[in-house]
Amino acid sequence: MAGNDYVTAFAPASIGNVAVGYDMLGLAISGAGDRVSARRVPSKGVSIAEVRGLDGNIHAILSNDSAENTASVAAAALWEAAGQSGGLELIVRKGVPLQSGMGSSSASAVAGVVAANALLDAPLDIEALLPFALQGEQVASAGMHADNVAPSLLGGLVLCPPALLPRMIRLPTPAGLSSVLLHPELLVNTAESRKKLARGYSMEQWLTQQGYLAGFMAGIATNDIELIRECLQDVIIEPQRISAVPCFQAVKDAALQAGALGSSLSGSGPSLFALCASGIAAKVAIAMEQACRGCGYECQSWVSSLAAEGAHMENAA
Amino acid sequence: MAGNDYVTAFAPASIGNVAVGYDMLGLAISGAGDRVSARRVPSKGVSIAEVRGLDGNIHAILSNDSAENTASVAAAALWEAAGQSGGLELIVRKGVPLQSGMGSSSASAVAGVVAANALLDAPLDIEALLPFALQGEQVASAGMHADNVAPSLLGGLVLCPPALLPRMIRLPTPAGLSSVLLHPELLVNTAESRKKLARGYSMEQWLTQQGYLAGFMAGIATNDIELIRECLQDVIIEPQRISAVPCFQAVKDAALQAGALGSSLSGSGPSLFALCASGIAAKVAIAMEQACRGCGYECQSWVSSLAAEGAHMENAA
Numbered sequence: 001m002a003g004n005d006y007v008t009a010f011a012p013a014s015i016g017n018v019a020v021g022y023d024m025l026g027l028a029i030s031g032a033g034d035r036v037s038a039r040r041v042p043s044k045g046v047s048i049a050e051v052r053g054l055d056g057n058i059h060a061i062l063s064n065d066s067a068e069n070t071a072s073v074a075a076a077a078l079w080e081a082a083g084q085s086g087g088l089e090l091i092v093r094k095g096v097p098l099q100s101g102m103g104s105s106s107a108s109a110v111a112g113v114v115a116a117n118a119l120l121d122a123p124l125d126i127e128a129l130l131p132f133a134l135q136g137e138q139v140a141s142a143g144m145h146a147d148n149v150a151p152s153l154l155g156g157l158v159l160c161p162p163a164l165l166p167r168m169i170r171l172p173t174p175a176g177l178s179s180v181l182l183h184p185e186l187l188v189n190t191a192e193s194r195k196k197l198a199r200g201y202s203m204e205q206w207l208t209q210q211g212y213l214a215g216f217m218a219g220i221a222t223n224d225i226e227l228i229r230e231c232l233q234d235v236i237i238e239p240q241r242i243s244a245v246p247c248f249q250a251v252k253d254a255a256l257q258a259g260a261l262g263s264s265l266s267g268s269g270p271s272l273f274a275l276c277a278s279g280i281a282a283k284v285a286i287a288m289e290q291a292c293r294g295c296g297y298e299c300q301s302w303v304s305s306l307a308a309e310g311a312h313m314e315n316a317a
Numbered sequence: 318m319a320g321n322d323y324v325t326a327f328a329p330a331s332i333g334n335v336a337v338g339y340d341m342l343g344l345a346i347s348g349a350g351d352r353v354s355a356r357r358v359p360s361k362g363v364s365i366a367e368v369r370g371l372d373g374n375i376h377a378i379l380s381n382d383s384a385e386n387t388a389s390v391a392a393a394a395l396w397e398a399a400g401q402s403g404g405l406e407l408i409v410r411k412g413v414p415l416q417s418g419m420g421s422s423s424a425s426a427v428a429g430v431v432a433a434n435a436l437l438d439a440p441l442d443i444e445a446l447l448p449f450a451l452q453g454e455q456v457a458s459a460g461m462h463a464d465n466v467a468p469s470l471l472g473g474l475v476l477c478p479p480a481l482l483p484r485m486i487r488l489p490t491p492a493g494l495s496s497v498l499l500h501p502e503l504l505v506n507t508a509e510s511r512k513k514l515a516r517g518y519s520m521e522q523w524l525t526q527q528g529y530l531a532g533f534m535a536g537i538a539t540n541d542i543e544l545i546r547e548c549l550q551d552v553i554i555e556p557q558r559i560s561a562v563p564c565f566q567a568v569k570d571a572a573l574q575a576g577a578l579g580s581s582l583s584g585s586g587p588s589l590f591a592l593c594a595s596g597i598a599a600k601v602a603i604a605m606e607q608a609c610r611g612c613g614y615e616c617q618s619w620v621s622s623l624a625a626e627g628a629h630m631e632n633a634a
Contacts, residue, residue, distance in 0.1 A: 024528050159535055161528025164547065169535045203516055206523035210530055211341050211478025217534035218476055218486045230481065 006037035006091065007118045011110035011311040013096045013302075014103035014151040015181060016267030019234040020213045024161040026151035027273075029181050030304040032102065033152075035093040035314065036071045036111035040119055044087045046076040051092040059094055066090075067139075070105045071112030074136025078116050078129065088116055099187040101271035103148030109136030110152040114311045126153060126311070130166045141190045148267065155310025157220065173306035174223045178281035179273055180260070181304070182251060182288040184297040186270035188244050193268035197240055209236050225261065225277075232262025232275060245270045247295035254291035258284040278305070323354035323408065324435045328427035328628040329472070330413040330619075331420035332498060333464040333584030336551040337530045341478040343468035344590075346498050347621040349419065350469075352410040352631065353388045353428035357436055361404045363393040368409040376411055383407075384456075387422045388429030391453025395433050395446065405433055416504040418588035420465030426453030427469040431628045443470060443628070447483045458507045465584065472627025474537065490623035491540045495598035496590055497577070498621070499568060499605045501614040503587035505561050510585035514557055526553050542578065542594075549579025549592060562587045564612035571608035575601040595622070 012033040018025040041047075048064040048071070066072035071092050079088060090112060096104040113132045117123045133149045146160040150168040160168040212231040219227035242248040245265065251272050255263035260274035276284045285301040292299040329350040335342040358364075365381040365388070383389035388409050396405060407429060413421040430450045434440045450466045463477040467485040477485040529548040536544035559565040562582065568589050572580035577591035593601045602618040609616040 021531065023524055024531060159531055161524070161532055163525045163528045164532055167532075167544075167547070169532065169544070171535065172538075197520065199520055200517050201520065201523055203514065203518065206518055206527070207340055207478070208480045210338075210523070210527035211480045213527055213531050214338065214341060214476055214534055215478055215481050215484075215486065217531055217538070218488065221489075221534070221538040227484075227486070230484070 006039045007115055008035055008037040008314045009111045009114035009118065009311060010035050010314050011107045011114060011152045012155070012308060013107050013181070014148045015179060015273045016101070016103060016147040017234065017237065017265070018157070018273070019232050019238070019262055019264035020209070020216045021147070021159070022234070022237045023145040023147055025157070025159055026147035027157050027179055027306065028151040028155045028304070028308040028310055029179060029302050030308040031302045033095050034071070034104070034107040034111045035095065036108065036115045037091040038075065038088050038115035038119055041087050041089045046072045046079060046088045046090065048072050048090045048092060051094065054095055061098060062092070062094065070109035070136035070139050073139050074109040074133050075112040075116035077135040078113050078120070078132040081132065082120050084120060088119065090115070097183060099189055100183050101188060101190070101265060101267040101269045102181065102183060103152055103267065105140030106133070106137050106148035106152050109133045110149055110311045112136060114313070118313055127168070129153060130168060134165070141194070151310070153311050156307045172220055174220055174225070174228070176278050177275055177306050178278040179275055179304050179306060180255070180281055180285045180288060180301060181266055181271055181273045182285070182292060182299055182301045183271045184245070184247050184251070184292050184299045186245065186297060188269045190268045193241060193244065197237065201236060205236055209234070228275070229261040234264050238264050241265055241269055247292050247297050248272065250291040250295050251288050254287040255284055258287035260284050323356045324432055325352055325354040325631045326428045326431035326435065326628060327352050327631050328424045328431060328469045329625060330424050331465045331468040332496060332590045333418070333420060334551065334554065334582070335474070336549050336555070336579055336581035337526070337533045338464070338476070339551070339554045340462040340464055342474070342476055343420070343464035344474050344496055344623065345468040345472045345621070345625040345627055346496060346619050347625040348619045350412050351388070351421070351424040351428045352412065353392070353425065353432045354408040355392065355405050355432035355436055358404050358406045363389045363396060363405045363407065365389050365407045365409060368411065370411055378415060379409070379411065387426035387453035387456050390456050391426040391450050392429040392433035394452040395430050395437070395449040398449065399437050401437060405436065407432070414500060416506055417500050418505060418582060418584040418586045419498065419500060420469055420584065422457030423450070423454050423465035423469050426450045427466055427628045429453060431630070435630055444485070446470060447485060451482070458511070468627070470628050473624045489537055491537055491542070491545070493595050494592055494623050495595040496592055496621050496623060497572070497598055497602045497605060497618060498583055498588055498590045499602070499609060499616055499618045500588045501562070501564050501568070501609050501616045503562065503614060505586045507585045510558060510561065514554065518553060522553055526551070545592070546578040551581050555581050558582055558586055564609050564614050565589065567608040567612050568605050571604040572601055575604035577601050
């Protein structure tokens with residue numbers, strides 16, 4: 001492990017908030033994620049050799065400044081906490097579009113910390129990596145919220161309320177349900193989006209929203225699909241964000257029309273997600289794509305089981 | 318059933334809010350409740366023949382004005398909705414102290430509606446009685462909240478968010494846990510107490526509280542006692558109400574010191590509850606009573622399984 005060979009970790013993209021659980025509920029997806037390769041080097045510190053895009057070319061936007069990249073910041077936090085000698089050199093391969101609402105910064109942070117962990121003299125359990133991944137995530141996103149990092153790390157549907165961190169709770173995922181994630185080619189900056197949210201809310205607002213969250217929790221615990229459908233709503237955050245996503249209403253309507261249980265923004269958008277019965281997921285994805293293109297935005301979609309796999313090691317590249 | 322004989326229903330007292338779920342979580346208790354006996358009469362309408370206290374005497378405070386009593390209002394709502402001919406005469410026997418935070422008005426409403434239901438030509442399922450019991454409850458308590466009516470009706474621990482009414486969800490109740498309910502001899506008017514609550518809350522406040530609620534839901538679904546302990550907190554409502562209950566801090570501290578997982582007001586107080594391992598429930602109850610008497614208030618306590626029985630018919634008195 002301590003030789004010149006790179007180890008490579010994959011961490012999936014994820015759906016933040018999942019409508020009902022702002023800053024505390026996240027869902028991993030399949031088919032999109034970041035890869036970070038790491039190798040030990042004699043010199044102290046964590047550096048990035050290169051950042052590449054999906055096409056294999058050097059990334060058009062992200063530099064290899066290790067102080068700015070969530071992968072290197074997360075990896076360095078772990079490496080230093082473990083008191084390792086020497087340092088790390090990373091290669092980051094971005095599979096998650098930037099500013100997409102798909103947890104791009106978290107996927108890099110998680111892949112970085114999981115790769116670094118594999119090179120520790122005494123690797124930690126994956127749950128113990130959360131605080132380090134969050135340190136990486138903070139470079140990109142204001143506030144200490146784990147709703148992308150936690151599902152990217154553990155997979156599936158994860159509850160991670162800020163007040164309980166670093167505790168995170170892998171929730172049961174009803175069989176027969178899938179997620180559809182649609183990414184329209186638009187940019188939304190999460191940190192900026194968060195600053196625009198109202199700070200104060202009425203008792204009626206918070207009781208309504210926490211009622212939906214509690215009902216959703218009961219629904220997934222008992223596989224009560226109608227209860228999940230009734231509760232999969234965001235009455236507080238979504239209305240404040242949709243003006244930044246012109247195709248929002250058309251895509252959401254299309255998802256519901258196609259039979260989805262619910263649909264909302266993924267994180268701060270512009271991506272939208274829907275939950276639906278697995279048998280109609282392909283149909284829902286097509287409907288969402290058509291609606292998005294009808295609004296004039298090119299797009300891409302991913303269909304995943306609710307139990308999508310979390311971060312894991314891959315063979316070295 | 319349609320003769321002159323009274324049928325009698327019992328409905329238990331209950332713990333409202335259960336710390337984490339203001340207006341949406343309630344827990345039935347054992348050993349305290351109201352009884353309503355009903356018989357058909359030829360004349361239209363629902364009247365109350367008498368209201369008696371635990372001692373068997375005519376109740377010192379409650380009159381037999383059927384427009385003011387939650388039992389008769391609830392029973393009349395059901396009776397009229399069912400289009401029954403004739404009317405009902407009720408006898409109300411109060412086992413739950415008034416203005417105690419133990420769901421006194423709800424216990425009467427539920428017992429009233431369950432007794433009336435037994436005399437319908439076509440009785441409804443017990444879940445269908447909620448809207449009628451709530452109509453009774455509204456006579457006594459401002460706002461449409463079901464966190465006492467729902468557990469009194471169904472028993473056990475019930476989730477009943479205002480946004481999902483009339484849906485209510487009986488939650489799993491971890492084996493090996495008990496509730497302790499302590500009633501200090503103090504009065505708190507629920508409707509007045511509700512009016513004093515702040516209307517606005519910061520995002521941090523509601524995210525913290527809904528995080529505890531979601532964590533509590535996960536904890537009871539998986540029997541994770543440490544998670545229940547961590548989450549059984551009310552950071553929003555409790556601080557606004559404890560000034561009305563001078564013994565609050567001493568009794569709560571005593572419960573926690575004796576090993577309870579958590580303790581808070583029951584409803585708007587003055588009663589307090591604690592959840593704890595069943596093996597130490599008697600010890601927790603004694604510690605709470607001693608602390609309460611140390612503050613100069615006489616008191617009474619009840620220990621119940623979390624799966625305490627809901628409303629049910631009894632033999633006619």
